[in-house]
Amino acid sequence: MSDYYTLITALPWLPDLEQCQQMPLSRIALDQRLTMLTDADRQQLALIEHLYYPDEKVLRGSTDREVVQQWTDQLNQVNSEALRQRILFHLELRTLMAALRSRLAGMENSALFYGVGRWLPRIRKHWFEPGFGLEEVCPELQPLQRVLAKEDALLVEQTLNQWLWQDLAFCEKQHRFNFEALACFVLRWVIAERHLNYEAEAALTEFKRANLQLLEITGLEQQLAQGEV
Template sequence: MSYYTLVAALPDLPPLSKCKQMPISRIALNRRLSMLSHEDQQQLKLAEDLYYFDSEQLEKRSDQALVYQWQNQLSQIESGVVRQCIQNRLEWQSLLAAMRQRQQSDQGPEEFYGLGRWTNRIRQHWSEPAFGLEGALPLMTELQPLVQKGAAGEIERQINNWLWHDLLRAERRHHFTLETVICFVLRWELAEKQIRNDGDQAINTFESMAEVLLSAPVIREHIESAFEELS
């Protein structure tokens, strides 16, 4: 099929750091994506499922089983460009798993299972803070102290920003192709997830502040007085 009409119908996404509201809903996006052939839609779904795997998998399955599953699913991605973007995503997941495993357990490098280029490097440089990957992945030097602090939110933001630019580069190298469409959809999901997480964080912050205020003696006295007047 010709992808010109579909790609031209996709809106621009603002930079991830400035994306506070989605320029298109998922319902509207799906209407546009219905222009894809059945085979292309299958490739898109496979890419989405692999890029945004169910977090429950991490808890229910062993690392080794997950790696085998990811490798099998990756082999079904026909586009080398999309396959590489997804592999980049899963490599970051493997790196995070290695840092957490090293920090939180007594398991050694021989028990680590990961996907991608860096697995052997991780095992060989297990005791080094960034597994000796500072040159290849400068972001690693920033993530290590965040892992030690348990700053999961900031870690996710940093990696999502890296992934956003990785997808954007691939998208810009391939105009009016299926790769353009898939990379756009994966970026849309990154932005939507960030907005949703920011909303959840805002609600949690509000609830925490409200709890603190309501527990203050002065505020409690005013509330009790107001209820007495109403009664």
């Protein structure tokens, strides 16, 4: 893999996730800059992005077992060990979250649960223990349990995104001007974009809720239906 001094120095600064109010460049502008990549690195980046945030339409059309096997096969195609570990960390967090939700939904046979990463054997073995026996080895476990208990999907995503952002930012600093740093920047860009989309959707939902509440309080909805206004 190549070094990309010119490309990386031309990329804008990404603020901390909680301070990000708008994207510093569009995806079109980012892709234009990425044309400086070699063909091999461009293919690797596409694979890494696909693994980090899989296509949900594809996931819905496959069984859990098929998805896990596909992820495992594709992980072996990632040439960079550092980037492979970043992807694996993300998939492990998603596996842990899926296990907590599956157990809460009533799944009793842990052999039917599929996931990725080092925690899967312990999750299956200690399925009925509150923390799957991971309390001493997984610092993200208890915070994730707390946010899941609040049944707030936006809060769960915000928590996951913060962990992923910090993991990628640390890796990016370790590698500076090579492909790994560039890939970490692109993945952080994706997280920032998704974060802003979540915030926009949450704001729209809250607006609609407040608007409906206002209609109920004032009785305007009934008046409109009766043609009084």
